[in-house]
């Protein structure tokens with residue numbers, strides 16, 4: 001008997017009825033709707049679940065005290081002074097979100113060509129790491145490694161004659177990773193897409209005795225239009241000159257994503273990431289199937305903004321769209337999601353119980 005999708009094909013041909021108790025009933029042996037007839041039945045056959053363990057919550061930092069500043073293009077997301085970030089870390093803990101990620105808005109006066117503020121051991125990110133770890137050592141903290149929040153030109157690396165320099169940038173990224181790790185960061189997440197940075201950072205961490213600091217590599221990061229609101233949030237939107245296509249990936253490619261991921265694993269990445277999320281679910285699936293590594297996905301600012309804006313206009317049920325978009329990542333094979341929806345989704349998951 002030929003089997004396809006779990007049923008003998010021949011069974012479909014068999015006519016079982018000459019008469020039926022139900023008028024107009026179709027002669028169907030198989031009725032997939034039976035398994036969807038009630039919530040309890042749907043729960044029994046559900047293949048994928050989202051839990052609060054799947055969430056990483058990115059927070060934006062700003063200088064000052066007791067300050068919260070709305071990010072215009074990300075309704076519901078604020079830039080936070082360090083004391084407020086500590087409060088949100090507490091909220092994350094209470095919501096059982098395992099990890100938060102920190103991104104600084106850097107005042108234009110502190111930005112320069114080289115992104116020097118990135119390696120300042122007392123920069124906003126390091127201050128926040130220390131403050132959060134002091135009060136809540138149990139929460140995981142992820143720090144991004146790249147120069148874009150700190151450079152006057154908004155690029156992730158050093159620039160010369162309009163070219164983003166690879167090897168020179170990597171040397172600076174190692175120093176950036178070290179100041180963050182020394183401040184107490186648990187996961188270093190290079191998002192710069194320079195070649196060879198994972199190996200160099202791993203070596204730098206190990207040499208400093210920071211053997212347990214993990215690396216989550218933004219391994220397949222695409223040059224994407226969906227980062228627009230994030231650049232607003234960190235203050236790079238106005239300053240960015242040109243685009244990032246000489247270092248971030250071409251959105252047409254997926255084989256290349258596998259090569260990038262393979263390299264980062266070989267260089268010592270503990271976890272890998274695909275970014276953005278929803279437009280690249282196929283890449284998430286391929287990466288997970290190919291490498292069976294802890295695989296994360298970043299639901300980026302533009303994905304958040306699309307759902308939030310449509311919901312605010314009454315065009316979408318925002319909560320349902322949020323949960324559906326997050327579950328899609330699990331279905332595609334992701335082990336976790338960086339999402340600005342994290343606290344909202346966690347609240348919903350906890351009330352659902």
Ligand SMILES: NCC(=O)CCC(=O)O
Nearest residue numbers: 191226227230300301302
């Ligand atoms: N390196 C972190 C990002 O670039 C985030 C992008 C986004 O949320 O749009």
Ligand SMILES: [Mg+2]
Nearest residue numbers: 193194195260
């Ligand atoms: Mg790479």
